[in-house]
Amino acid sequence: MYIVSQPKPLTDEQQLRLSQVNAAIAPPGYLSFLQRFGEGTYRGWMNVQLPDPEVLKPFAEYDLWEHDGNSPITQEQIAQCVAIGTTVDGDFLAVHPPTAQLLWLPRHADQIKALSLQPGEQDDEETYAFVMDEIYSWVYGSGREGGVYYEPWTGSRNHMFLRLPPGEGQLSLEELSGMCRLAFPPDFIEESLYSCHLFYQELGGYVRFNYANGQEAAIMYEQDAGQTCKTMEGWLLSKGCQPI
The missing domain is CATH 3.30.310 (TATA-Binding Protein)
Incomplete structure (x- = not known):
């Protein structure tokens, strides 16, 4: 994976936030990826961010998604979700700690989806790159062509x-x-x-x-x-x- 610029190290406060994430719930490699490369954008598509338990809370009050028998969570449970990424199109990638689910909250569709990922052989930063490629293939129905690169947010x-x-x-x-x-x-x-x-x-x-x-x-x-x-x-x- 090509790294566009020198990653910006996480601050002590950011490291603390990351250490409070349940590694059993986070996607494989997510924690080590952030620790090594910091926040940034993967392949011009997925923004890799520190876990944020606040950003999705207001969405529990909006009827943005259908919540029928096929929905993995209720509308009220959106407030319990912890966002860990967004796409450039405005989709959310989040974990729901009470049910240990990895969720996809789409910007331009009305169904929240639970993501089932293939378990990786090891939990390292490269593993999370494969996870994001797997999510892309699931969302768009095909693999992403072109080079693999990561653009750290240096400020x-x-x-x-x-x-x-x-x-x-x-x-x-x-x-x-x-x-x-x-x-x-x-x-x-x-x-x-x-x-x-x-x-x-x-x-x-x-x-x-x-x-x-x-x-x-x-x-x-x-x-x-x-x-x-x-x-x-x-x-x-x-x-x-x-x-x-």
Whole structure:
């Protein structure tokens, strides 16, 4: 698994919160994953967070989900759930300590689901990465393609957005990303039909090309990598990009 930037160590208070989690209820590898890598985003999809017993309590008062005979918990029991992750789409991953269930509370569906995971051979940080991939396959019906990476929340991330305007004789974003990886060989690449991420340890981040949009490029970087960012920005401007 590629780690985008230096993880931010957990504070003593955060370590205490984590130590109070029942390891028998938490998903395999969840505790050791957070202890090693800290909070962050896995593969641009799942936000791995410290356990939060408060965030779901207000949802017990809203009729967001159906609670029939197929529901693993009642509406009132939502207040007992401890959130351990969210997706970029707004879904919740939570544990329900009284019943020792791992639950999926979807943003765009009306049924809460209990997740049954295959037991891992060992309980380490890599195990939780496999767990999240298994959840993705269950939610979307297929495995997630592309590279495996984790983006720690450092609190010192900066960003810069640029636009590649359309025009006769102008490069496409796909062509630009190909040229960029030749000019600046990346440490890791994640590419799909919709986007391309070129990762650089020197940046503590990546250069992103939004193929779906067709015009947007962005540089995500740590505060102490400003000079490297300026070098890449200058190169992108020389190829026709414009700052936003």
